[in-house]
Amino acid sequence: MYFTFRERNLLQLLTGPDRHWTVKELAETLDVSERTIHRDLAALEPTLDGFGLTLRRKAGVGVFLEGNPAGEKALRASLTESRATDYSQKERQKILLATLLDSSEPIKLAALSKELGVTPATISQDLDGVEKWLSTFNLSLIKKRGWGVQIIGTENNRRSAMRNLLAELFNEADLFTHFKDIPEGEQSDHASLLLERLLGLVEKEKITRVENVLKKEVENLPYTLAGSSYSGLVVHLALALERIEKGEAISFHPELVEKLRQTEEYLVASRIAEQLKREFGWVVPESEIANIALHLRGAKLGDDRNYWFDGSGLALEETAELVRRIGEKTGVSLEGDPSLMQGLLAHLERAIFRLEEGLPIHNPLLQRIQKDYPDLFKTVGEVVKEVFPEYQIPREEIGYLVMHFGAAIERRKRVQPLHALVVCASGIGTSRLLASRLQREFPEITRVQTASLTEWEKPDTRKYDLILSTIPLDMEESKYIRVHPYLTEKDIKRIRKHLQARRTREDRKPWRKAGESDAVEIMVQLKRMLGTALDVIHGFSLTRLPQGSLLESLTKACIQLESKGVLRNPSMVAKKLLERERRGGLGIPGTGLGLFHARSADVLQPSFTQYVLDTPLKVEGMDGNRVKMTNLLVLLAPEEGEEKDAELLSRISVLTIEAPSIFQSEDEEKIRGFLADKLYRTLLETFKE
Numbered sequence: 101m102y103f104t105f106r107e108r109n110l111l112q113l114l115t116g117p118d119r120h121w122t123v124k125e126l127a128e129t130l131d132v133s134e135r136t137i138h139r140d141l142a143a144l145e146p147t148l149d150g151f152g153l154t155l156r157r158k159a160g161v162g163v164f165l166e167g168n169p170a171g172e173k174a175l176r177a178s179l180t181e182s183r184a185t186d187y188s189q190k191e192r193q194k195i196l197l198a199t200l201l202d203s204s205e206p207i208k209l210a211a212l213s214k215e216l217g218v219t220p221a222t223i224s225q226d227l228d229g230v231e232k233w234l235s236t237f238n239l240s241l242i243k244k245r246g247w248g249v250q251i252i253g254t255e256n257n258r259r260s261a262m263r264n265l266l267a268e269l270f271n272e273a274d275l276f277t278h279f280k281d282i283p284e285g286e287q288s289d290h291a292s293l294l295l296e297r298l299l300g301l302v303e304k305e306k307i308t309r310v311e312n313v314l315k316k317e318v319e320n321l322p323y324t325l326a327g328s329s330y331s332g333l334v335v336h337l338a339l340a341l342e343r344i345e346k347g348e349a350i351s352f353h354p355e356l357v358e359k360l361r362q363t364e365e366y367l368v369a370s371r372i373a374e375q376l377k378r379e380f381g382w383v384v385p386e387s388e389i390a391n392i393a394l395h396l397r398g399a400k401l402g403d404d405r406n407y408w409f410d411g412s413g414l415a416l417e418e419t420a421e422l423v424r425r426i427g428e429k430t431g432v433s434l435e436g437d438p439s440l441m442q443g444l445l446a447h448l449e450r451a452i453f454r455l456e457e458g459l460p461i462h463n464p465l466l467q468r469i470q471k472d473y474p475d476l477f478k479t480v481g482e483v484v485k486e487v488f489p490e491y492q493i494p495r496e497e498i499g500y501l502v503m504h505f506g507a508a509i510e511r512r513k514r515v516q517p518l519h520a521l522v523v524c525a526s527g528i529g530t531s532r533l534l535a536s537r538l539q540r541e542f543p544e545i546t547r548v549q550t551a552s553l554t555e556w557e558k559p560d561t562r563k564y565d566l567i568l569s570t571i572p573l574d575m576e577e578s579k580y581i582r583v584h585p586y587l588t589e590k591d592i593k594r595i596r597k598h599l600q601a602r603r604t605r606e607d608r609k610p611w612r613k614a615g616e617s618d619a620v621e622i623m624v625q626l627k628r629m630l631g632t633a634l635d636v637i638h639g640f641s642l643t644r645l646p647q648g649s650l651l652e653s654l655t656k657a658c659i660q661l662e663s664k665g666v667l668r669n670p671s672m673v674a675k676k677l678l679e680r681e682r683r684g685g686l687g688i689p690g691t692g693l694g695l696f697h698a699r700s701a702d703v704l705q706p707s708f709t710q711y712v713l714d715t716p717l718k719v720e721g722m723d724g725n726r727v728k729m730t731n732l733l734v735l736l737a738p739e740e741g742e743e744k745d746a747e748l749l750s751r752i753s754v755l756t757i758e759a760p761s762i763f764q765s766e767d768e769e770k771i772r773g774f775l776a777d778k779l780y781r782t783l784l785e786t787f788k789e
Contacts, residue, residue, distance in 0.1 A: 106130060108179055110140055114165050115176055118590050122162040125590065151175045192216050193229050194265065200230070200241075201262050204348065206248030237261040255343065255350050262339060306380075310338045313375040315764055317368055318396075333395055337372070340388055341380060350387050357390045369393040418487055419444050425483045430476065432509050440508040447504065451497050469499040476509070477502050518599070519547045523569040523580075534568065535750070537587045542595065550750055566598060570684065626783070629748050633779040636708050636752070639666065640775060642768040645732070647715040651678055654696065657711050657734050667736065669702040676700050677734070685720035687727025691760040694719050694729035695753055701739040708735050708752050708775070712766055731763060751782050 109130055113121060123141075127134045141163065145155055152171035156164050165172065196212065213220045227249065231241040237260055239253035251258065311334045340350075360366045369392035373384035419441065427434040434440060470477050481498045522535045535548040545566070567573075567580035581598060583591040643660060645653050654677050658670035667673050677696045680686070687694045694717075711732040721727040733756060737749050755778055756763055762774045 106132065106136075106140060107144060110137070111144065111175065111179055114163070115172055115179075117584065118588065120162040120164045125593070126163070128593075129590075148175075189226060189229070192218070192223075192226050193233070196223070196226055196230050197233065197261070197265050200249060200251045201258055201265065203250070206242075206244075206250040208248045209243075212249070234261065237264070255348050258348075259339065259343065259350060263336065306338045306341060307334060309379055310334055310341065310376070313337075313372060313379055315761070317372045317375065318761055318765075336395055337376070337392065340391065341376065341382065344382055344384065344388065350391050352387050352390050357386065360390045360393045363393060363397065365393040365396040366390070369396060419448060422483060422487045425487065426479060426505055429479045429483065430505075430509060434505070434508050440504060444501070444504055447500060451493070451500075452491065455491050455493065455497075465503070466496055466499040469502050473502050473506050476506060480505060518542075518545045518565045519563070520545050520549070520566040520568065521564045522548060522550045523567070523573060524550075524571065534570065534583070534587065535754075538568070538595075541587065541592055542599070550747065566595065568595070629783060632706050632748050633783060635706050636749070637772060637776050637779065639664065639705075639707050640709060640768075640772050642710045642712065642766065642771065645711045645713055650681070650717050650719065651675075653711065653713065653717065653732060654678055654734075657709065657732065661707060661709065661734075661736070666705055666707045667700070667703045673698070673700050673702050673736070681719065685722045685727075687719045687721035687729055688756060688760060689721050689725065689727065691764060692716065692728060692730035693733060693756055693760055693763055694727065694731070695733045695735060695756050697735040697737075697753065699737045699739045703736045703738045706737050706749055708733070708749070710734075710763060710766075710768075710771065731766070733763065748779065748782060751779065 110126065113126060113129065121129075123134050123137050126137045130137070141155060148155055148165070148167075151174055152168035153175065154166050156166050158164070195216065199212070199215070200207065209220045209223055213223045216223065227241065227243065234241055234251060234253075237253070237257045239251055239257050239261060242250050242252055314334055314337065343350075366389065369389045372392055373389045376382070376384055420435075422444065423434050423440060477498065480502050481495070484493050484498060484501065520535070520538060522538065524534065535550055539545055539548060549564075568583050569580055570583060572582065573580055581591070581594055583595075587595075643657075645656055648656065651674060654674040655671055658667060658674045658677075661667050661673075662670045676698045680698050681696060686696055711734070713730055713732060716728045716730045717732075718726050719729050735749060735752060752775065755775070759774070762771055765771070
């Protein structure tokens with residue numbers, strides 16, 4: 101069955117995980133008018149009838165499909181089958197870019213038009229946009245009649261363009277997940293279908309082999325790689341190998357190569373190159389080793405501050421001057437904000453390093469930042485040029501700086517912080533992961549409380565600026581927002597709209613500071629948290645599990661924990677963990693980790709353990725995609741526990757997202773030390789509060 105580009109995208113939204121859409125939301129998502137949506141929906145109704153489906157419209161709910169599940173499945177199959185020849189101009193341009201960037205030879209216009217199912221004249225028009233995009237990477241598009249079309253430029257610029265082309269559709273962690281875990285033919289959204297056409301740049305099988313090499317070597321670094329940076333580095337190495345096999349090597353100035361030879365990253369990069377040679381049989385040139393070292397240096401996790409201040413020598417005075425001037429121009433005093441200063445120092449150190457070494461920068465939030473903070477974006481751009489005149493700082497970096505300043509200004513404008521409540525089934529896993537993502541997307545939310553369904557009691561809604569839940573709650577729908585465990589763009593839009601409305605009402609209830617009468621209670625809570633932290637650290641272990649089903653693996657893990665006095669009735673706890681997995685994905689996107697967590701009356705003390713699986717198991721990920729789980733993480737808590745204990749345990753689940761490479765190292769002592777350090781910092785933060 102044939103569907104137009106817009107019809108297919110519209111139906112994919114209505115059959116996706118978000119089942120209810122307002123006409124306005126559909127219009128904004130597809131970038132068309134509401135009138136167009138109404139017209140398209142009316143035109144689709146006869147087609148939907150043929151699948152046994154009805155289009156419903158309900159005030160206060162939106163538009164949604166209703167009818168035979170088998171019919172909906174058949175509709176999704178038809179949408180997949182119709183994908184091959186129907187692309188928008190923007191999509192055709194991305195496919196043209198992928199094809200031309202991957203080729204070192206000219207390609208005939210006729211071949212491109214046949215590939216995309218359009219006329220040569222249409223391809224010629226598409227190439228005008230392609231040429232403009234390439235110029236931002238100092239690449240040229242040569243078009244000659246009878247000869248064809250070819251991209252001309254350095255290999256360095258070509259690689260940068262390739263990475264940015266992929267990053268425009270997916271962040272690197274998502275891209276990594278697509279490569280590793282989704283079998284052919286299982287994609288349903290249009291972006292994923294387009295991705296199939298773009299991923300000729302890297303072989304899927306190569307990703308897994310490269311990741312196996314990288315995983316063994318990055319643990320030799322004196323710092324942690326951020327999760328997205330680790331995934332991005334895997335994709336980068338696979339892309340580099342593809343280009344090396346085609347005889348295309350990158351080039352660096354000899355002085356830069358010599359400078360990099362003196363770094364720890366170069367030693368690690370050399371070992372990675374040697375392992376890649378053994379794995380693939382290709383000699384990795386010295387320039388490529390230098391390139392790997394550069395990317396390792398650019399992929400450090402922001403929390404590892406001891407390692408950031410060893411390179412460019414960024415002056416504290418310059419950062420303070422940046423803060424002072426922006427405060428003057430915005431009329432908001434920003435001096436004396438330690439969070440702002442620490443965040444800026446860490447970010448600017450990385451930014452300057454990237455600029456000096458010519459590393460690429462991509463900011464997927466740039467358009468949103470410019471739209472939400474137009475005046476601040478202009479102000480930050482002007483002041484950055486004044487304070488750092490020696491650098492040409494791109495708009496992408498300015499966008500990130502605006503996020504820091506925007507959050508600081510929000511903090512200054514409010515006497516009390518924004519306070520959010522996050523509710524999920526167990527309260528120790530998904531809720532904390534959701535809380536972490538929430539604070540990344542909305543820096544103005546400085547306090548997040550988590551709760552499980554069993555703990556849920558209808559709260560005084562005036563106490564919270566925002567209540568989110570992954571499950572239905574026994575309260576008015578207008579009082580909370582139901583979201584996915586892994587926040588979607590639609591979720592984020594709804595949250596932003598809610599917060600904006602909340603600000604205008606200015607009816608938040610002030611927080612009561614702890615008085616002397618609370619002192620004993622606070623000290624008891626801190627003592628309990630310290631005991632919980634010690635239980636987790638001393639009880640952590642890393643064990644190998646033989647081949648078995650998911651339930652068998654969970655049962656074996658619980659039997660081991662029973663022998664240590666952590667729990668009783670291991671089969672019951674294992675079933676509870678499995679039930680939790682069936683309610684929502686527990687695989688961590690872009691990794692081989694699965695975080696299984698639960699509260700139970702059969703759990704006697706808090707526990708966190710890790711199990712290396714001899715045979716990987718496929719589990720559903722937190723983003724809805726499949727994850728090939730090689731490491732099973734088990735986080736358990738007693739059913740009757742204190743709120744602060746749950747918060748401490750939830751911090752562990754966040755750590756698995758923030759630093760997955762630590763847990764993928766499969767080094768028991770390294771992981772235990774990492775947990776001890778992070779939980780210690782959490783206790784200090786709690787004490788300060």
